[in-house]
Amino acid sequence: MNGRLTINQVTGTILGAAIDVHRVLGPGLLESAYQRCLCYALELQRLPFVRELSLPIRYKGIDVDAAYRLDLLVDDRVVVEIKAV
Numbered sequence: 001m002n003g004r005l006t007i008n009q010v011t012g013t014i015l016g017a018a019i020d021v022h023r024v025l026g027p028g029l030l031e032s033a034y035q036r037c038l039c040y041a042l043e044l045q046r047l048p049f050v051r052e053l054s055l056p057i058r059y060k061g062i063d064v065d066a067a068y069r070l071d072l073l074v075d076d077r078v079v080v081e082i083k084a085v
Helices: 007-025 031-044
Strands: 049-059 062-074 078-080
Touching: 007 031, 007 078, 031 049, 031 062
Parallel strands: none
Antiparallel strands: 049 062, 062 078
16 A cells, blocks of 8 residues: 555545534534634644635636635545535
8 A cells, every 4th residue: 555545534534523623613603613623623634635726617618717616625535515504
């Protein structure tokens, strides 16, 4: 094995971090608060991520810039969308 985490290990780490963030903070906050804390939790786990990555969209031959933004792209493989109600 080359030392890179499997996709299951990456997603398991993300889920564990997200559950921990929610357990500590509880419900009712803005997505931005959960996102910032989740990013910190991922840093502690040494998982690389990109925050608010713009994803280009093409519609009927035109490029629609900034039409979609990923909350997090973790380890260049897992898209994380944070939702709060």
